[in-house]
Amino acid sequence: MECLTRMGDGTPVKMTKEQIKAEIEAGTKDAAHRAHVPELNSNEIEYLMEIVSDPSRIVSVVPGKEAVVTHDVGPLKVMADQSNSGVSIPCSREQAMCIYERAFASDTTELGHIDYSFKPVKPIITQEQSVLQNVNLITTIPVFYGAMPNLGLYYAPDGPFVEPIALIKEGKMSEAKVNMEKAAHQFVEDLEYITTRLYAVGLDGLNIDTTAAAGDADFWGTLMAVEKLKKSCPYLSIEMGMAGEFIFGFHTELEYDGTRLAGLFPHQQVKLAEKAGVDIFGPVVNTKPSKAFAWNVSRAVTMVKQCVKDSKIPIHVNMGMGVGGIPMYETPPIDAVTRANKAMVEIAGVDGL
Amino acid sequence: MPIAHEIAGGMGGLRTAGDLVARMEMLKYRLDEGKNYVAKKLGTSTMDLRDEFTMRKLREKLGIGTITGVPMIGRGIEAKVKIAEVLGIRINSVERLKDLMKV
Numbered sequence: 306m307e308c309l310t311r312m313g314d315g316t317p318v319k320m321t322k323e324q325i326k327a328e329i330e331a332g333t334k335d336a337a338h339r340a341h342v343p344e345l346n347s348n349e350i351e352y353l354m355e356i357v358s359d360p361s362r363i364v365s366v367v368p369g370k371e372a373v374v375t376h377d378v379g380p381l382k383v384m385a386d387q388s389n390s391g392v393s394i395p396c397s398r399e400q401a402m403c404i405y406e407r408a409f410a411s412d413t414t415e416l417g418h419i420d421y422s423f424k425p426v427k428p429i430i431t432q433e434q435s436v437l438q439n440v441n442l443i444t445t446i447p448v449f450y451g452a453m454p455n456l457g458l459y460y461a462p463d464g465p466f467v468e469p470i471a472l473i474k475e476g477k478m479s480e481a482k483v484n485m486e487k488a489a490h491q492f493v494e495d496l497e498y499i500t501t502r503l504y505a506v507g508l509d510g511l512n513i514d515t516t517a518a519a520g521d522a523d524f525w526g527t528l529m530a531v532e533k534l535k536k537s538c539p540y541l542s543i544e545m546g547m548a549g550e551f552i553f554g555f556h557t558e559l560e561y562d563g564t565r566l567a568g569l570f571p572h573q574q575v576k577l578a579e580k581a582g583v584d585i586f587g588p589v590v591n592t593k594p595s596k597a598f599a600w601n602v603s604r605a606v607t608m609v610k611q612c613v614k615d616s617k618i619p620i621h622v623n624m625g626m627g628v629g630g631i632p633m634y635e636t637p638p639i640d641a642v643t644r645a646n647k648a649m650v651e652i653a654g655v656d657g658l
Numbered sequence: 659m660p661i662a663h664e665i666a667g668g669m670g671g672l673r674t675a676g677d678l679v680a681r682m683e684m685l686k687y688r689l690d691e692g693k694n695y696v697a698k699k700l701g702t703s704t705m706d707l708r709d710e711f712t713m714r715k716l717r718e719k720l721g722i723g724t725i726t727g728v729p730m731i732g733r734g735i736e737a738k739v740k741i742a743e744v745l746g747i748r749i750n751s752v753e754r755l756k757d758l759m760k761v
Contacts, residue, residue: 365666371708372689373680374668376660390659407725409661412669412676441751445723445737446677447684448751507751510684540748542684584686619683619692624663637659643666650667656689657680658663 308358311641313601314594315634325599326354332596332603340550340570342611345603349652353606356644356651357599363643366650373657375585375621377451377514377546379415380405387635389421390626399439406446412657415449415512416440422455423492424464426499433499434506441507449544450503451512454496454527456519459488466491469555485556489526496530501537510542510584517574518548520555521566524574528561528581535582545578546587546623547571550608571612579618585657588612589623594633602630602645610653619656622649629658672717672725675700675707681747699745720744 307319320328329350337344345353356364366372376382378389380401385391396404398416405414416437418426426433433450440448460468466488472481500511511534517524531543552574554567562580569577571588578586590605605622609629613620627633630645649655669676675696682692693704700720706712717724722744723737732740735755742749 363662363666368708369705370667371669371676372667373676373683373692374660374663375680382660405660406672407727410664410668410671410673410676410725411660412664412671412680441735441754443734445734445741446671447680504750507754509750540750540753584684618686619688621683625659631659639659639662642659642662646663646666656683656692658667 308360309640310357311598311632311638312594313592313596313598313632315632315638315641317638318597320597320599322354322358325357325597326350328597328599329353329357329603332600333607335600336590336604336607340572340608340611342570342572342608345607345610345652350603353599353603353648353652356648357602359644362640364647365643366647370650372650372655373412373619373621375413375449375512375544375657376405376411376415377512377625378421379417379449379451381417381419381421385419389419390635398436399443402440402444402448406444411446413447413449413510414444415451417451421452421514422458423452423496423499424455424458426452427495430499430502434502437503437508438506447509449510449512450500450508451514453515453518454492454513454523455515456485456488456492456523456526459491460484464488473555482556482558485520485522486559489522489529492526493530493533497533497537500534500541504538504541508541510544512544512546514546515548516545517552520553521559522556524552524566525559525561528577531578531581531583542584543582544585544587544621545583546621547574547589550588550590571608572615575612575616575618575620579616583618585619585621586612586616587621587623589628590630592627592631592633598630598632598641598644602648605630605645606648606653609649609655613654613656621657622653622655624649624658669708670710672723673710674713678722678741678745679707681741681745681749685747696745
């Protein structure tokens with residue numbers, strides 16, 4: 306019997322249960338090989354196959370297994386454009402956050418700048434403080450402030466430091482490393498400037514999204530920033546969401562707590578995040594669009610399961626477009642979204658999404 | 659997509675006790691620990707925490723915010739003051755309000 310399923314790019318395909326199972330087995334093997342983690346066991350593989358091949362359009366977790374959902378970008382998905390995955394409904398950020406709270410029944414919500422990186426927030430911090438004060442009065446659910454470290458903005462032409470890739474191409478590796486380190490230190494300073502001012506007007510939580518998008522220096526800067534913020538904002542909850550399943554080594558020699566950052570996978574990344582003081586960790590596993598949805602979700606669940614096991618803090622796996630087994634498509638099909646959701650909660654055992 | 663996630667595996671926010679368990683996870687409680695803590699504080703079971711039928715009445719009774727706009731029932735900062743009291747936790751915006759109210 307054939308089942309309707311998807312490819313990693315969202316294309317609908319039909320597969321037999323045997324084909325789905327083969328994809329799941331291949332996906333978990335790939336994850337185990339790359340990240341050096343155990344494969345899913347036979348019971349987990351069978352259960353995942355049942356989830357993927359379920360004939361219903363949407364599936365959901367069994368009662369009692371519900372998990373917490375945190376968000377990146379948040380209200381920008383309501384009032385911003387496509388570049389923020391938004392639907393361009395004309396309304397304010399405050400109104401959009403109320404929509405999240407009362408129409409979408411979100412567990413948490415998030416305030417963020419339209420230009421969703423930390424560097425652009427610094428010059429408009431008073432505006433963000435003002436909106437946060439409004440939001441704190443009218444919302445009941447926890448409010449995070451979210452943005453991306455996006456270390457690339459600190460390099461020329463957008464920032465003051467020399468672009469490291471340009472230096473690397475010229476063979477100037479030492480100079481490239483110096484500029485990466487300087488950019489990371491400037492980010493630490495900027496994040497403290499921004500966060501202390503938001504904390505002063507009652508911020509519940511900070512979401513540092515797509516950490517390590519610019520490689521190991523990006524991750525290094527974020528870990529140092531979290532360590533500092535835990536001293537200057539002692540009652541602030543910090544969520545660290547990652548950008549990719551392993552840390553790109555552009556610098557290659559940066560370490561935190563004696564551990565080299567380049568090449569770390571989620572179950573290794575979380576230990577450093579814990580050490581820095583992170584309260585909620587959001588691992589990422591990248592979707593391969595050319596592979597089957599079953600392959601991708603199996604691979605993602607395998608890596609995240611080990612992360613959950615090794616962590617002492619809550620794990621909120623990233624499950625947006627193209628990560629966590631979700632197809633890489635602008636409007637991810639909800640049959641795939643709900644199946645990946647159920648698999649992550651019930652097999653990987655995540656504390657949230 | 660956020661709606662799909664909330665329906666498939668989310669706790670349900672103000673419809674149930676999702677925001678309350680979220681606050682515990684923000685304090686590093688794992689999911690089951692957070693549910694157990696909130697259930698104990700609310701005097702209910704962890705299965706009831708995800709049940710709209712039970713939680714709607716309980717939230718109104720405790721004044722910790724409801725999903726629908728019921729006049730006179732605390733919402734926003736009013737509800738958060740009660741949440742902090744009921745759960746025995748610190749909420750930063752509530753602490754700021756208390757600081758501003760000091761004479």
